[in-house]
Amino acid sequence: xxxxxxxxxxxxxxxxxxxxxxxxxxxxxxxxxxxxxxxxxxxxxxxxxxxxxxxxxxxxxxxxxxxxxxxxxxxxxxxxxxxxxxxxxxxxxxxxxxxxxxxxxxxxxxxxxxxx
Amino acid sequence: xxxxxxxxxxxxxxxxxxxxxxxxxxxxxxxxxxxxxxxxxxxxxxxxxxxxxxxxxxxxxxxxxxxxxxxxxxxxxxxxxxxxxxxxxxxxxxxxxxxxxxxxxxxxxxx
Numbered sequence: 001x002x003x004x005x006x007x008x009x010x011x012x013x014x015x016x017x018x019x020x021x022x023x024x025x026x027x028x029x030x031x032x033x034x035x036x037x038x039x040x041x042x043x044x045x046x047x048x049x050x051x052x053x054x055x056x057x058x059x060x061x062x063x064x065x066x067x068x069x070x071x072x073x074x075x076x077x078x079x080x081x082x083x084x085x086x087x088x089x090x091x092x093x094x095x096x097x098x099x100x101x102x103x104x105x106x107x108x109x110x111x112x113x114x115x116x
Numbered sequence: 117x118x119x120x121x122x123x124x125x126x127x128x129x130x131x132x133x134x135x136x137x138x139x140x141x142x143x144x145x146x147x148x149x150x151x152x153x154x155x156x157x158x159x160x161x162x163x164x165x166x167x168x169x170x171x172x173x174x175x176x177x178x179x180x181x182x183x184x185x186x187x188x189x190x191x192x193x194x195x196x197x198x199x200x201x202x203x204x205x206x207x208x209x210x211x212x213x214x215x216x217x218x219x220x221x222x223x224x225x226x227x
Contacts, residue, residue: 004158031213042120042204042217043159056214091158093215103208104149105215107158 002026004108006092012114013082020078021111025094032075033105034067035091036060043091049075050097082115089113119143120205120218128224132194137221139205140187146208148188149215150179153202195225 005024013019025032031050035043046065047057051072061067064082069075079086089112093105121140129135139148147166151159163172165181165188172179176199178191192199202222206215 006158033214035215040219042206042219043215044217045214048213050213058214093158097213103147103213104161104164106161107151110156110158112156 004092004094004106006090006108006111008111009109010112010114012116014116015082015084017082018078018080019082019113020076021090021092021113023075023077023092023094023108025074025092026096026106027073029094029096029106030072031095031097031103031105032069033093033095034075034077035093035107037089037091037110038087046077079113082113084115087113087115119216120207122203122205122218122221124221125219126222126224128226129195131196131225131227134191134193135195135223136189136191137203137223138187138189139218141207142186143207143209144185146185146210148181148185148205148207150188150190151204151206153204153220159204192223195223197225197227199223200225 007022033048034046037043049069064080067077089110091110093107095105097103149164150162153159163179168183168185170181176193202220204220206217
């Protein structure tokens with residue numbers, strides 16, 4: 001299977017702990033996105049990379065959140081000092097952006113974070 | 117205020133029935149994508165529509181992009197239990213690369 005993969009699939013942590021999630025995009029895709037989805041809502045954009053450059057960050061991405069894509073391949077999303085409000089599904093997507101119009105984004109299975 | 121409004125929010129129908137659901141906005145989108153999501157999984161891309169008035173078919177699913185590229189509809193013919201899921205529409209605006217999603221439509225098809 002050469003789709004987007006995410007690890008871990010589930011993470012339970014205590015408030016105040018740090019967590020890190022990994023995303024491996026589709027291999028030839030140059031763009032990688034992070035979204036967050038809470039119950040009853042559609043996914044909300046957090047940040048995206050083109051190759052290794054982080055080009056946009058949402059206001060939702062507080063200073064406790066940091067994302068990297070060091071070699072333009074996989075990406076990590078770290079949350080420091082987790083809060084109960086961080087509990088959500090964290091989704092990664094990738095695309096091969098040759099122009100702005102289509103930019104079809106393919107999602108991974110997500111990482112479900114529960115902060116106790 | 118939600119940029120993309122999806123309706124109805126919930127729909128429960130009998131197997132074999134037809135249905136149409138909607139994704140509406142007051143804003144113009146350069147493209148619009150429909151996804152289906154099952155509990156505990158990521159969204160799966162169904163279709164991308166780009167041109168105003170465009171109609172795309174995917175087996176029993178028919179997607180239409182509004183002439184003004186502000187809205188879209190999804191019609192399912194002879195719904196089956198396997199169509200059950202959360203249907204999300206998401207749009208791209210101008211030069212933006214981020215998708216803006218609606219809240220989704222939860223569809224349940226009873227056998």
